[in-house]
Amino acid sequence: MIVYLSHWFIEEDRAKATSNFMAAIPVSLVIGSPVAGWIPSHNWFAIEGWRWLFLLEGVPAVLLGVVAFFFLTDQPGQARWLTAEQRQWISPKLEQEKPLSRQSITIGQAFRSRTVLLLATAAFVQYFIGYSVIFWLPTILKNQSGFSDPQVGLFGAMPYVVALFAMLFNGWHSDKAGERRWHAAAPLLIAATGLLCLISLPSSNVMTVLLLSMICMAMAFLPVFWAIPTEILRDSNAAVAVGTINALASLAGFAGPYAFGYLRVETGSFVAGFAVLMFSSLAGGVLMLLTPAAQSRGLKSVTSS
Numbered sequence: 001m002i003v004y005l006s007h008w009f010i011e012e013d014r015a016k017a018t019s020n021f022m023a024a025i026p027v028s029l030v031i032g033s034p035v036a037g038w039i040p041s042h043n044w045f046a047i048e049g050w051r052w053l054f055l056l057e058g059v060p061a062v063l064l065g066v067v068a069f070f071f072l073t074d075q076p077g078q079a080r081w082l083t084a085e086q087r088q089w090i091s092p093k094l095e096q097e098k099p100l101s102r103q104s105i106t107i108g109q110a111f112r113s114r115t116v117l118l119l120a121t122a123a124f125v126q127y128f129i130g131y132s133v134i135f136w137l138p139t140i141l142k143n144q145s146g147f148s149d150p151q152v153g154l155f156g157a158m159p160y161v162v163a164l165f166a167m168l169f170n171g172w173h174s175d176k177a178g179e180r181r182w183h184a185a186a187p188l189l190i191a192a193t194g195l196l197c198l199i200s201l202p203s204s205n206v207m208t209v210l211l212l213s214m215i216c217m218a219m220a221f222l223p224v225f226w227a228i229p230t231e232i233l234r235d236s237n238a239a240v241a242v243g244t245i246n247a248l249a250s251l252a253g254f255a256g257p258y259a260f261g262y263l264r265v266e267t268g269s270f271v272a273g274f275a276v277l278m279f280s281s282l283a284g285g286v287l288m289l290l291t292p293a294a295q296s297r298g299l300k301s302v303t304s305s
Contacts, residue, residue: 007075010093012175014230015183019171019223026164026219029134031155032057050240065292070296103123110244118228118287122184123249126221129277132256133215144198144208155209159216171223180231183224185288191218192281199274218281221288228291 008015039056040049075081077091121275137159142152166187174183194214201207229241261271 003082004072005202007094008090010044010090011227011231012178015171015180015224015227016175017171018226019167019220022219022222022226023164023167024046025222026160026167026216029160030164034153034157038188043065082091101138107240113241115292116229116241116244118291119225120245120248122284122287122291123225124252124253125287126188126218126225127249127252128185128256128259128280129188129215129218129284130256131253132260132273132277133212133218136260136264136270136273137212137216141212143209143270144203145252155205158209159213162213163216163219166217166220167223170220174224180224180228181288181291184221184228184291185285187218187220188281188285188288190279191215192285195274195281199271199278221284 005017005021006014036053036057039053042049042052044052055216057291069082076082076094077087079087082090135269136151142145145151145155147155170183170187174180175290177183191214194211194217198208198211198215201211229245259276260273263276264270266272
């Protein structure tokens with residue numbers, strides 16, 4: 001999907017477009033969590049609630065996938081729902097941004113690229129933090145605050161509301177400023193600060209929600225980060241780089257929650273897990289600042305070893 005967006009949006013609008021697309025992540029967490037908690041308690045037509053959960057949340061995704069298959073086209077020039085003037089305006093602009101070289105990129109070359117591996121590591125770190133927080137936030141909030149389950153559902157949505165606005169603003173400002181590295185690093189550094197405060201400051205309900213909101217701002221990393229690979233390779237070859245980065249980073253979807261849970265069980269507290277996430281956030285921020293600047297990126301940076 002990241003590469004697909006690059007076929008539709010010019011560079012100066014790409015992070016903003018990606019942030020609008022990825023805003024679905026915090027929105028789904030704000031809406032989906034209480035709904036997912038409510039559905040299993042209802043057995044309609046003699047069907048268990050947990051089965052309804054899969055049906056009611058899965059069927060819309062399948063139907064929208066079918067609609068997208070027929071409605072979305074590969075390029076703006078193929079979209080009948082755009083006017084001729086709109087197609088004629090966007091297509092040349094996208095074509096101008098493509099590099100003169102059309103050298104193919106293989107998976108092997110992507111794995112040997114320092115830039116791709118650096119980006120994959122940074123993405124792994126963010127996924128490590130993000131998945132850990134998403135899986136453990138209700139437990140953390142309940143443990144730190146003493147809220148009841150309904151209160152956890154209510155106040156647990158607030159960090160994701162903050163993440164939503166942070167994501168939209170960061171994508172917009174990155175495009176406006178024409179800068180990527182600091183806009184990708186800043187959310188991770190803010191999250192590291194929140195984790196440090198969560199470890200060191202006295203606990204209170206208000207403070208816990210505020211600090212968890214700071215940590216969830218790490219999501220604002222995503223739209224800016226995913227604008228970078230499509231600026232390294234501005235055509236369909238970017239799919240290989242994006243796929244490699246995402247495949248390696250997605251391993252954190254298991255590693256993060258598992259490691260956090262393991263440390264919780266072994267130490268009897270969240271402090272060790274918070275510390276690991278804090279250092280991971282710092283490392284991710286530093287890695288993004290080490291990413292080559294936009295003007296020095298090019299096809300060579302991906303294909304070279």
